[in-house]
Amino acid sequence: MRKIRVLILSHMYPNKMNYNFGVFIHNHVKYLLKAGVSARVVCPVPYAPGVMQYKSKWKRYYQIPACDVIDRVHIDYPRYICFPGKLSRTVSCYTMYYGILKTLNSAIEKDKPEILHMHTATPDGYVGFLLRKKYNLPLVCSLRGSDINIYPYHDKLTMFFTKKVISETDKIVCVSHALKTAAESIANPKYPISVVYNGCDMKTFNFNQEIRIEYREKLGILMDQKVIVFVGALNKIKGVIELINAFMRLLPEYPGLHLILVGDGEEFLTIKKIISSDSLHKKIHLVGRQPHNEISNWLNAADIFVLPTHYEGLPNVVLEAMACGLPVIATRVGGIPEVVTEDTGVLIPPKSTESLVKGIERMLTKNWDRNVIRRHIESFTWEENAQKTIKIYKNVLSKWRN
Numbered sequence: 001m002r003k004i005r006v007l008i009l010s011h012m013y014p015n016k017m018n019y020n021f022g023v024f025i026h027n028h029v030k031y032l033l034k035a036g037v038s039a040r041v042v043c044p045v046p047y048a049p050g051v052m053q054y055k056s057k058w059k060r061y062y063q064i065p066a067c068d069v070i071d072r073v074h075i076d077y078p079r080y081i082c083f084p085g086k087l088s089r090t091v092s093c094y095t096m097y098y099g100i101l102k103t104l105n106s107a108i109e110k111d112k113p114e115i116l117h118m119h120t121a122t123p124d125g126y127v128g129f130l131l132r133k134k135y136n137l138p139l140v141c142s143l144r145g146s147d148i149n150i151y152p153y154h155d156k157l158t159m160f161f162t163k164k165v166i167s168e169t170d171k172i173v174c175v176s177h178a179l180k181t182a183a184e185s186i187a188n189p190k191y192p193i194s195v196v197y198n199g200c201d202m203k204t205f206n207f208n209q210e211i212r213i214e215y216r217e218k219l220g221i222l223m224d225q226k227v228i229v230f231v232g233a234l235n236k237i238k239g240v241i242e243l244i245n246a247f248m249r250l251l252p253e254y255p256g257l258h259l260i261l262v263g264d265g266e267e268f269l270t271i272k273k274i275i276s277s278d279s280l281h282k283k284i285h286l287v288g289r290q291p292h293n294e295i296s297n298w299l300n301a302a303d304i305f306v307l308p309t310h311y312e313g314l315p316n317v318v319l320e321a322m323a324c325g326l327p328v329i330a331t332r333v334g335g336i337p338e339v340v341t342e343d344t345g346v347l348i349p350p351k352s353t354e355s356l357v358k359g360i361e362r363m364l365t366k367n368w369d370r371n372v373i374r375r376h377i378e379s380f381t382w383e384e385n386a387q388k389t390i391k392i393y394k395n396v397l398s399k400w401r402n
Contacts, residue, residue: 003036003037003038004036004037004038004114004115004390004393004394004397005037005038005039005111005112005113005114005115006032006037006038006039006040006113006114006115006116006117006393007039007040007042007104007107007108007111007113007115007116007117007137008025008029008039008040008041008042008117008118008119009041009042009043009044009100009116009117009118009119009124009127009128009131010022010025010041010042010043010118010119010120010124011043011044011045011096011120011123011124012025012043012119012120013025013026013041013043013075014026014070015043015045015064015065015068015075015077016063016064016065016068017060017061017063017064018060019291019292020289020290020291020292022043022119023292024198024316025119026070026071026073027199027201027382028198028199028382028385028386028389029041029073030071030072030073030382031199031382031383031385031386032386032389032390033072033073034383034386035383035386035387035390036390037386037390037393038111039073040074040076040107040111040113041073041074041075041076042075042076042078042100042103042104042107043075043076043077044077044078044079044080044096044099044100045061045064045077045078045079045080046061046079046080046081046082047061047079047080047081047082047099048061048062048079064077065077066078076103076107078099078100078102078103079099080092080095080096080098080099080100081095081099082095082096089122089123089151089154089158090122090123090155090157090158090161092122092123093122093123093126093127093130093161096123096124096127097127097130097131100127104131104135108135113137114137114138114397115137115138115139115140115393115396115397116128116131116132116135116137116138116139116140117139117140117141117142117393118139118140118141118142119141119142119144120141120142120143120144120147121141121143121147121148121151121152121161121162121165121166122147122151122152122158122161122162122165123161124141125141125143125147125162125165125169126161126162126164126165128141128165128169129164129165129168129169132170138170138171138396138397138399138400139169139170139171140169140170140171140172140173140392140393140396141165141169141171141172141173142173142174142175142196143172143173143174143175143179143183143313144175144179144313145175145179145311145312145313145314145334146311146313147162148162148179148182148183148186148313149179149182149311149312149313149334150311152186159186162186162187163186163187164187166183166184166186166187166188166189167187167188167189167190168190169189169190170190170191170396170399170400171191171194171392171395171396172189172190172191172193172194173193173194173195173196173389173392174193174194174195174196174313175195175196175197175198175313175314175335176195176197176313176314176334176335176338177195177335177338178333178334178335178337178338179313179314179334179335180193180195191399194388194392196385196388196389196392197314197335197380197384197385198314198316198319198380198385199319199380199381199382199383199384199385199386200316200319200320200322200323200377200380200381200382201320201323201382202323202378202381204293204296205295205296205299205319205320205323205324206296206323206324206325206374207300207324207325207370207374208296208300211296211297211300211301212300212301214297215297215298215300215301216301219258219260219285219301220282221258221301222256224256225256225257225258226254226256226257226258226303226304226364227257227258227259227260227301227302227303227304228247228257228258228259228260228302228303228304228305228306228360229259229260229262229298229299229301229302229304229305229306229321229326230243230259230260230261230262230263230305230306230307231262231263231295231298231299231305231307231317231320231321232262232263232307232309232315232317233263233264233265234261234263234264234265234266234267234268234271235265235266235267236266236267236310237309237310237311238265238307238308238309238310239307239308239309239310239331239350239351239356240261240265240267240271240308241267241270242308242351242352242353242356243259243306243308243356244259244271244274244284245353246308246353246356246357246360247259247283247284248278248280249353249357250357250360250361251283254364257283257364258283258284258285259283259284259285260285260287260298260301260302261284261285261286261287262287262288262289262290262295262298263288263289263290264288264289268286268288271284271286272286295317295320296320296324299320299321299324299326300324302326303326304326304327304328304329304360304363304364305317305318305321305322305326305327305328305329305345306328306329306330306356306360307328307329307330307331307336308329308330308331308348308350308356309330309331309333309350310331310333310350310351311333311334311350312331312333312334312335312336313334313335314334314335314336314338314339315334315336318330318336318339318340319339319377319380322339322340322344322345322373322374322376322377323374323377324370324374325368325370325371325373325374326370326373327344327345327346327363327366327368327373328340328344328345328346329345329346329347329348329356329359329360329363330345330346330347330348331347331348331349331350332347332348332349332350333350339376339377339380341376343369343372343373343376344372344373344376345363345373346359346362346363
């Protein structure tokens, strides 16, 4: 069978300085390759001038190589000028375009892609819109969540660019039906929007009793104690402040309760200060950012997964927690209600500490069947994701050629 040749653009992609960044897109690409697609990835990286090296974030950008190969996926990391602040997304629609042109010219001359696939509406999707005109190639754009739910409402120009992407892209793909509805409320798509759920590596993410014992021992947690786990960015929009407040309210009634926080972010130091000032270091375990291949270990140590996020597309970590058999308490936002049911967890409104307290109490008093929870998401595989994506490629190419 002839391989479809795809050029993929995403500013979110793993690199040597952060192997977790955009790992869900890497898994998506990896399984496309396994299914017979020929794919090359271009991941634009902010240009890091020497005067910015004193900041760890910019130093990491500087240390990312110009190109790399991860799991047989070839990735180019061209630089572009990126300004801080909310307006960076609109300005980057053009600075990214001009910053990657040399790399794109080389990649297109060498690989001769038949189709462009961008991830996120801005800046990547709009850059794809400009590339579509330049190279006369069909364009697919995958919408992820914040690019529709948050960023278009920052300013009129981002909204204009987002509308342009939705209305003129050859195929828009969303990770949930909720995100599809949100995108359609912004602009009328050129063709009907398709929903392709993210996948989950069911082999990596599964329940393991030995790992459960090992990781509880690491933290000094007894086997008969209840453990809540959060995995994600420690930012306000992920609801971590509500989670800390809810946990502190529950602790007097549930003295054996523990909370594991896996991740890093703007609230890391704030949470660390709360833990130290209230002597909670034996109850709240701040383990920091962890390699993606170790996330399943921390999930196995827990009894409940919690994600009180304010906005979402469809977070992969919910699928991964359920694959490990964990019941999920999460906010009723984005595509989460499309996955979490009354047999697999509890849904609550966002930004409510009170609802979170009541939800966790319900979770603690119910017996959950790990096997039922895991079976519920068995169809959410990367193999299925790849096959649906290939079908979309074929349909787009058929229309383009006709």
